[in-house]
Amino acid sequence: MTSQKLQHFLNKNLRDLKTKGLYNEIDTVEGANGPVITINGKELINLSSNNYLGLATDERLKEEAIQAVKSHGVGAGAVRTINGTLDLHNELERKLAEFKGTEAAISYQSGFNCNMAAISAVMDKNDAILSDELNHASIIDGCRLSRAKIIRFNHSDMDDLRAKAKEAVESGQYNKIMVITDGVFSMDGDVAKLPEIVEIAEEFDLMTYVDDAHGSGVLGKGAGTVKHFGLQDKVDFQMGTLSKAIGVIGGYVAGKQNLIDWLKVRSRPFLFSTAVTPADAKATIKAIDLIMESEELQQNMWENSEYLKNGLKKLGYDIGNSETPITPVIIGDENTTQQFSKRLIEEGVYAKSIVFPTVPRGTGRVRNMPTAAHTKEMLDQAIAVYEKIGKELNIL
Structure with missing residues (x-):
């Protein structure tokens, strides 16, 4: 017999989410996640993946993965600290x-594992963490x-960061203090x-931690947000x-040798979870080499990003203040945002709605992620659909 209290809790809250336009329907992609995807047998221009450089479907990475399976098998076979560290992991x-x-x-x-692992391996109840209010959920959980x-x-308020850093240091309550931020939000x-954050960190002797999930491969000639600002020697944790x-799976923390040595003996996801597969490791190495x-791939991505942004701005959409390929079309009302996304899909463009709790209430948006693999023809088609639906829903 199942718990009646559990069933009541689930049914009540699921109904509530659906009523408020906050329930996320999960779609299944039939085949590869490229610039065009198939869902329910229908081809759609894909503007929702994080596959910025198109590497998730790159033939060169596929070949590396196939060869790794042949030489090393399909799994690492153990956690890293027993005998699951393969030569490919070291490479x-x-x-x-x-x-x-x-x-x-x-x-x-x-990447989620990284933040769960690294933060808790270094910080404890006697410490403090200064965290940007818009940091990713994995940072918050870590x-x-x-x-x-x-x-x-x-968010990105350096006066507030300095004031809170000063207060934390002068209180004398904490052994260590870290400032943590996404590189790209x-x-x-x-x-x-980052330059201002590093300056404040040096003033108050704070540790610095940058989650560069959306910056790696995008900024700094691909090396990320920290490299973009030339701060490789100033940031303690590059995650x-x-x-x-990069187009594959997994995460990393980069830093001083002694930091990495410590994480290998004290970070729990490293100690208690099997390593990434040989195919993933080998494909990732190839992606980084490329x-x-x-x-070339970054240039294509940036050109497509500017092309889509200019097209949407010309139509009159609010696309915020993005400095990267991430292109939100901010609608506001949650139910309208869900309806907008549904109509996009019906017209052949896959761009998912993002609503509370992922973003604050009343700031619902459809987030677009142009990649290096899109063609101008695909983007023109997407812009035309945006125009049609914007007028239909009285947004334009």
């Missing part, structure tokens, strides 16, 4: 350190897991003010995912 970590411009790097199973005092500062596409612009060898 991947050397490549990541070279890519990020650090002494060393550690590989994890996902901070909570550490049991450190979490002090939120207003995923909902609005704006870039963290990122390998599932967005990014380091040529800027």
